[in-house]
Amino acid sequence: MAEHFADRLADAVARCRSPAVVGIDPVLEKLPDELRPADLTVETVAAALERFSMEVVEIAGGRVAAVKINAAFFEACYDRGLGAYYRVVRRAHERGLLVIGDIKRGDIGSTAALYARGHLEPPRYAGIDPACIPDAVTLHGYLGAGCVEPFILAARQAGRGVYVLVRPSDPGADEVHEFGAGPRLYEHMAALVDRWGSASNLVGKCGLSCVGAVVAPKGTASTEALRRRMPRTPWLVPGYGAQGAEAEACRACFLPGGGGAVINASRSVIYAFDEPAYRARHGPDWRACIRAACDEFARDAARMQSGRPHGPAC
Amino acid sequence: MAEHFADRLADAVARCRSPAVVGIDPVLEKLPDELRPADLTVETVAAALERFSMEVVEIAGGRVAAVKINAAFFEACYDRGLGAYYRVVRRAHERGLLVIGDIKRGDIGSTAALYARGHLEPPRYAGIDPACIPDAVTLHGYLGAGCVEPFILAARQAGRGVYVLVRPSDPGADEVHEFGAGPRLYEHMAALVDRWGSASNLVGKCGLSCVGAVVAPKGTASTEALRRRMPRTPWLVPGYGAQGAEAEACRACFLPGGGGAVINASRSVIYAFDEPAYRARHGPDWRACIRAACDEFARDAARMQSGRPHGPAC
Numbered sequence: 001m002a003e004h005f006a007d008r009l010a011d012a013v014a015r016c017r018s019p020a021v022v023g024i025d026p027v028l029e030k031l032p033d034e035l036r037p038a039d040l041t042v043e044t045v046a047a048a049l050e051r052f053s054m055e056v057v058e059i060a061g062g063r064v065a066a067v068k069i070n071a072a073f074f075e076a077c078y079d080r081g082l083g084a085y086y087r088v089v090r091r092a093h094e095r096g097l098l099v100i101g102d103i104k105r106g107d108i109g110s111t112a113a114l115y116a117r118g119h120l121e122p123p124r125y126a127g128i129d130p131a132c133i134p135d136a137v138t139l140h141g142y143l144g145a146g147c148v149e150p151f152i153l154a155a156r157q158a159g160r161g162v163y164v165l166v167r168p169s170d171p172g173a174d175e176v177h178e179f180g181a182g183p184r185l186y187e188h189m190a191a192l193v194d195r196w197g198s199a200s201n202l203v204g205k206c207g208l209s210c211v212g213a214v215v216a217p218k219g220t221a222s223t224e225a226l227r228r229r230m231p232r233t234p235w236l237v238p239g240y241g242a243q244g245a246e247a248e249a250c251r252a253c254f255l256p257g258g259g260g261a262v263i264n265a266s267r268s269v270i271y272a273f274d275e276p277a278y279r280a281r282h283g284p285d286w287r288a289c290i291r292a293a294c295d296e297f298a299r300d301a302a303r304m305q306s307g308r309p310h311g312p313a314c
Numbered sequence: 315m316a317e318h319f320a321d322r323l324a325d326a327v328a329r330c331r332s333p334a335v336v337g338i339d340p341v342l343e344k345l346p347d348e349l350r351p352a353d354l355t356v357e358t359v360a361a362a363l364e365r366f367s368m369e370v371v372e373i374a375g376g377r378v379a380a381v382k383i384n385a386a387f388f389e390a391c392y393d394r395g396l397g398a399y400y401r402v403v404r405r406a407h408e409r410g411l412l413v414i415g416d417i418k419r420g421d422i423g424s425t426a427a428l429y430a431r432g433h434l435e436p437p438r439y440a441g442i443d444p445a446c447i448p449d450a451v452t453l454h455g456y457l458g459a460g461c462v463e464p465f466i467l468a469a470r471q472a473g474r475g476v477y478v479l480v481r482p483s484d485p486g487a488d489e490v491h492e493f494g495a496g497p498r499l500y501e502h503m504a505a506l507v508d509r510w511g512s513a514s515n516l517v518g519k520c521g522l523s524c525v526g527a528v529v530a531p532k533g534t535a536s537t538e539a540l541r542r543r544m545p546r547t548p549w550l551v552p553g554y555g556a557q558g559a560e561a562e563a564c565r566a567c568f569l570p571g572g573g574g575a576v577i578n579a580s581r582s583v584i585y586a587f588d589e590p591a592y593r594a595r596h597g598p599d600w601r602a603c604i605r606a607a608c609d610e611f612a613r614d615a616a617r618m619q620s621g622r623p624h625g626p627a628c
Contacts, residue, residue, distance in 0.1 A: 027428070041443030072425045077433035078400060078442055083393035104421050106454055108484045111386045118389035127356030128392055140420055140454050142479060144487035165456060170422045173458035179502045182494020192489060276628070 002159025004204030005136060006212075006234050009161070010259060011099050012065035019254075020064045020301035021100065021236070022294060024088065025073050025265025026052050030271050032286040046175035050084035054091055055287060056270050061095030063294045068236070068264050069134070086132035099134040100236065106140025106147050113150035120162070121154040136161035138214055138236070139261065141189055145196055148211070155210040156202060161234070162211055164193045167226065169216035169239035174180040187226065190215075194230045208234045208260060217249030224252045225259075235261040241268025241297070250304045263301040269293045316473025318518030319450060320526075320548050323475070324573060326379035326390075327414050333568075334378045334615035335414065335550070337580025338402065339387050340366050344585050344601040360391035363509060364398035369404055369592060369601065370584050375409030378610045382550070382578050383448070400446035403438045413448040414550065418479065420461050421452025428466035432478070432536035435468040452528055452550070455503055459510055462525070469524040475548070476525055478507045481540065483530035483553035489503040501540065508544045522548045531563030541574075551574040555582025555611070555613060564618045577615040583607045 009292035013019045026049040028036065035052050037044035053069070057136040060067050069088055085101075092099045105115045120137050122130050136155070139148055141164040167177075167186040169258045177185040190213065197203075197211025204210070212234035217223040226237075237253045240263050272278045272293030273286035282288040327333045340363040341430045342350065349366050351358035367383070374381050383402055388395035399415075406413045434451050437446050450469070451464055455478040467477045481491075481500040491499040504527065511517075511525025518524070526548035531537040541549075551567045552579050567575040586592045586607030587600035596602040 012318045025425070040439045041438070042439050045439055070421075070425060072421055072428040072432075075606070076428040077439075078432055078446075079393045079397035080441075081432065082389075082396050085490040086392060097565070104454070105386070105418065106420070107384075107386055107418050108482065109486070111339070111384060114386040116388040118386075118392055118395065123356070125354045125356050125359055125391075127394075130393075140456055142454055142456050142490060143482045144484050145489050146484045146486040168422065168457045170458050170460045172423070173456075175506060176458050176503070178457060180496020182496060184501060188493045196558075232611070289582075 005155060005159055005161035005204050005210045006204040006208035008135070008159065009098055009234065009262065010208070011127045016063070016065045016298065018064060018298040018302040019262045019305050020298040021066045021068050021262045022056065022060045022064050022269050022297070023068045023070065023102070023238075023264050024053050024056050024270065025070050026270075027073060030273065030274070032273060042077050042080050046074075046080040046084050048290050049074060049077065049081065050087060053084070053088040054220065056290065057088060057092045057095055059287065059290050059294055060091070061097055063291075064097070066098035066100060066135075066262065067092050067221045068100040068102050070266070078209045086128070090129055090131040093131045098112045099136075100163065100176050101134035101137040104140060105137070106143055108143055109146030109149060112147045116150040116154050120151050120158075120160055122158050124159045136163060136212070138163045138165065140165055141193065145192075148196060152196065152202065152211055160210065163234075163236040164189070164196070164211065166190050166193055167215045167218070172292065187229070190226055190229045190271055194233050197233055203232060206259065208232055212236060213219040214238060215251055215253065217246070220249050220252050223249050227252060227255065231255070233260075237261055237263045239264070240301070241265040247300070247304055254305055261305075263304060265297050269297050289300070315421050316471075319469060319475035319524045320471055320518040320522035321520050321527065322449070322473065323379065323412055323548065323576065324520045324522070327576065330377070330612065332378060332616040333380050333576045333619050334454060334612040335380045335576045335578045336374045336378050336384045336583050337384065337385050337416070337552075337578050337609070338367050338370050338584065339580045340584075341387060346587070356391050356394050360388075360394040360398050363388060363391065364401060367398070367402040370604065371402060371406045371409055371411065372606055373604050375406070375411055377410070377605075378612055380412035380414060380449075380576060381406050382414040382416050382580070384580070385398070396495075400442070401539040403448050404443055404445040407445045413450075414477065415448035415451040417451050417453060420449070420457055422457055423463060425459030426461045430464040430468050430542045432463050434474055436472050448496075450477060450526070452477045452479065453509065454479055462510060466510065466516065466525055474524065475529045476512065477548075477550040478510070478525065480507055480527040481529045481532065501543070504540055504543045508547050513545055517546060520573060522546055526550060528552060529567065531560070531567055534563050534566045537563045541566060541569070545569070547574075549576045551575055554615070555579040561614070561618055565587065567617070568619055572619045575619075577618060579611045583611050
């Protein structure tokens with residue numbers, strides 16, 4: 001039995017002294033000029049997205065515990081892009097990073113088993129490197145336990161994890177989540193996800209389950225209440241930086257003692273070279289801008305976790 | 315401006331005299347013996363799934379209006395599988411079928427735009443045949459309007475459609491949908507989807523929107539109530555056959571006059587050669603079994619739509 005995902009993640013966070021996770025969301029229009037192909041074809045664009053992502057992985061390795069790679073940005077180049085996604089996952093593993101595949105899949109049980117086969121299980125057939133498969137994936141829970149069970153089985157057997165979408169960062173999501181007189185949808189989903197992950201064989205030595213939740217912090221009190229409902233659920237907290245999550249609410253995502261959550265920032269790190277503040281310091285050296293933003297983010301995340309500043313030191 | 319998706323679908327249904335949609339869910343373990351590769355690699359398995367799917371498309375063309383191709387089954391073979399998915403979409407178009415890409419994606423707005431680029435928009439770059447892109451896709455609405463808007467924009471501009479998940483067929487989904495004292499989650503989502511698709515520039519000549527819903531019929535009265543809440547929303551009704559949707563409840567999915575819904579069957583048609591009843595009639599000829607099951611399903615669906623039996627005649 002492979003080591004439990006939550007334990008592996010807790011170790012990596014301790015080693016880096018930061019719960020920061022860098023999100024890899026490559027978009028052609030935002031790439032550094034030198035990486036943009038002159039001739040735009042599916043092949044050249046996919047190759048450019050891959051090259052940029054590899055550079056981000058190179059920088060993130062040694063600075064943060066994990067990267068979150070969003071499949072959407074790769075699928076914009078169809079199967080050519082998805083091939084690049086798997087290669088970026090492998091490179092991140094080679095750089096010693098844990099990898100969260102941000103795939104947000106969700107289908108009924110019999111079909112979910114096939115998604116689990118392609119996105120979380122160790123490969124059954126020759127022809128793909130096992131290192132191309134991420135350590136955890138994000139999932140929709142709208143269709144019920146059936147759509148996460150095949151993933152939970154793979155997670156338990158292979159020391160991997162899942163993060164079920166609970167509370168979205170999009171302000172527009174309120175109209176979905178706030179209706180009726182009873183609990184909000186995200187509160188209800190939080191209770192379900194806690195239950196889905198509660199079996200003792202799903203919980204690691206650190207006390208956390210391999211069934212996690214994606215929770216955007218919206219206000220400190222509401223986040224604290226949600227945290228109390230999910231005492232053993234590891235959180236993936238999106239949206240620090242570009243999506244506007246506040247530091248105070250991010251702090252409420254951690255369990256007493258500082259464990260239980262990782263904080264994700266994507267655009268504010270990987271496109272730091274577009275920010276005047278970074279440009280002023282590093283000029284046209286886009287890698288230096290990303291490095292600096294990555295270090296700052298790792299420090300910010302460490303401060304949220306502990307209340308005390310740390311330097312990252314993977 | 316391309317012709318509206320709902321009008322194109324209504325025309326195809328009228329031409330075939332049936333609202334049947336065949337679902338293509340290829341699984342290695344269920345393929346006819348002659349298509350199973352001796353040596354299992356990602357390449358050989360993806361090729362086998364593709365070959366079987368092409369055979370199903372060949373049979374479905376001329377018998378039904380549309381096929382629904384579920385990406386999960388292809389993604390089980392990683393990017394090699396996704397490449398096969400796009401080629402099956404293209405072949406279905408060549409056979410005169412409309413294609414629903416059952417991708418069940420759902421991410422926040424800025425990311426959803428990238429999913430829309432890869433799965434619904436006409437291609438921006440050379441290197442992929444525009445015929446590889448489906449006419450409609452299925453989506454999650456959990457993250458709010460933002461996650462469907464980029465798809466709706468593409469749908470409006472290119473004469474395509476979306477189907478947002480409203481009511482799941484999985485019995486296990488009840489624990490997600492039934493909580494609190496107010497409306498059920500699927501009722502609330504139904505009202506939202508109806509609203510998202512209500513702008514006049516989204517509604518076709520047939521009076522239906524390009525924003526549809528995936529609705530599993532569970533009981534006639536409840537299905538009728540849901541139908542009244544969504545007077546202009548085209549429905550994709552999953553689960554006829556293997557998932558156990560009843561004919562009576564399926565009937566309630568149609569609007570007065572018989573429009574507004576297509577009925578999907580997957581396993582009961584494409585794996586008909588595993589059923590003793592078909593084997594008794596057609597022996598080991600698996601194509602003949604699928605053909606017979608497809609014809610029967612098309613007749614059943616026509617009967618649900620109109621109350622009167624029709625023969626399919628695309």
